[in-house]
């Protein structure tokens with residue numbers, strides 16, 4: 001079944017069950033400066049979820065165009081997307097759990113023809129804010145979900161809220177079993193080995209959260225969301241959304257044009273091109289602020305990847321045409337804006353190419369100078385000069401630095417950037433989501449937490465553990481390391497405990513400069529040893545950790561807060577990936 005057919009079936013089914021079809025809101029929220037893009041179908045409906053009567057009634061259904069950029073760095077793998085379409089149906093104080101579950105079950109099994117054995121569901125296990133959702137579990141059983149296919153989880157998995165405050169509630173999620181072998185005896189929907197894929201989320205929205213806690217809403221609502229790209233992929237038995245008809249024509253063209261074969265780069269180009277086109281069709285334009293900056297970043301990342309693939313940038317126009325032709329039936333706005341889309345993207349490309357040429361020459365000069373001095377970190381003032389004088393985006397400097405085995409000091413960059421911002425008074429509120437004004441402070445904490453995690457994993461799992469990669473944002477750390485097996489819950493708990501103990505021990509973090517050989521002789525950890533100069537910067541955390549690193553780091557581990565592992569998953573063969581966060585105390 002094609003995506004457009006799934007969408008039609010969904011709208012028709014809920015229409016037949018008393019829902020009015022409402023149009024998708026534009027990607028750029030109307031009258032809501034607090035969010036950059038619509039990220040869920042419920043977002044434009046918030047006033048009605050809170051009790052204001054909707055002019056079209058209490059039962060609504062739509063498809064909503066969404067952009068989520070929190071995982072932008074993950075795009076290129078087999079599942080992450082920045083633009084996606086969410087199918088959703090709503091009860092605004094009308095039906096509640098029983099009818100919602102009945103309809104979801106019927107739609108999945110009858111309309112989409114998914115065999116019941118392939119379905120599992122999860123419900124809320126209950127806590128001090130809200131009781132265990134045994135009623136939903138019973139509804140699922142009555143509808144026909146098989147014994148042993150219903151799971152109870154806590155707030156992390158079965159509670160939904162957009163951000164920190166707002167309407168919210170327990171949810172029930174539906175999972176599709178891909179038929180892949182279970183990764184362990186304990187493999188279940190919450191596991192992210194890839195056997196189970198979440199396909200639909202029904203939120204029973206009857207609470208409101210503010211700074212003081214939870215209260216009951218005026219009415220009991222249902223808010224559901226089904227990701228169209230994912231459902232399409234599963235129903236077609238494809239491994240990734242890029243193998244479906246939504247992306248295939250562009251992916252094929254990229255394969256034909258490329259002179260270097262890099263699958264991740266092709267995916268990034270295909271994905272960012274579609275997102276950019278959708279944003280432009282809804283009125284977005286590149287700039288250095290907020291939404292405009294997200295768009296600029298998408299286009300620039302795409303161009304960098306086209307360069308990696310060695311594709312002539314003049315082909316952009318052809319790629320845009322292929323996408324418009326392929327997607328115009330689903331999104332007529334693409335056809336209506338075909339020329340504008342081309343003009344905006346090509347203009348931005350021209351600007352960026354100039355920037356890249358100038359900036360790269362400057363970058364190379366600086367790297368040469370630093371390497372001659374045995375340094376492995378590009379100072380923030382250089383990153384800033386490249387940005388300020390040459391318009392060279394810091395994330396590109398970071399990418400290039402990584403490719404050259406160097407690091408960049410974002411803390412100093414952030415400081416200079418902030419001063420610059422204040423001076424020019426541009427973008428007075430700091431609303432850069434994942435953009436330029438990353439807060440430095442959190443990232444610094446995550447750098448130190450990464451060293452502690454590395455040390456803890458060695459103690460818990462063994463000395464074979466070595467860093468294979470690391471990526472830090474203001475929201476989390478991501479750490480890849482060599483280890484042959486999935487970590488058990490006990491191993492994860494022990495690792496967390498150790499890191500938290502070291503935080504509690506308030507150990508000073510010290511920086512030394514020493515000869516590389518000496519550092520290695522002392523057992524310092526280093527990822528790309530051959531790429532460092534002779535004199536290296538080493539960070540020492542008491543007896544716990546010694547690592548070659550350019551920093552930045554906190555001065556004492558006590559500054560970190562509470563350390564928590566959010567996810568442990570496979571990254572590639574023999575390499576595991578942990579995502580962890582710090583919770584402020």
Ligand code: SER
Nearest residue numbers: 040042201223224225
């Ligand atoms: N708001 C919920 C979600 O985004 C259901 O649509 O998952």
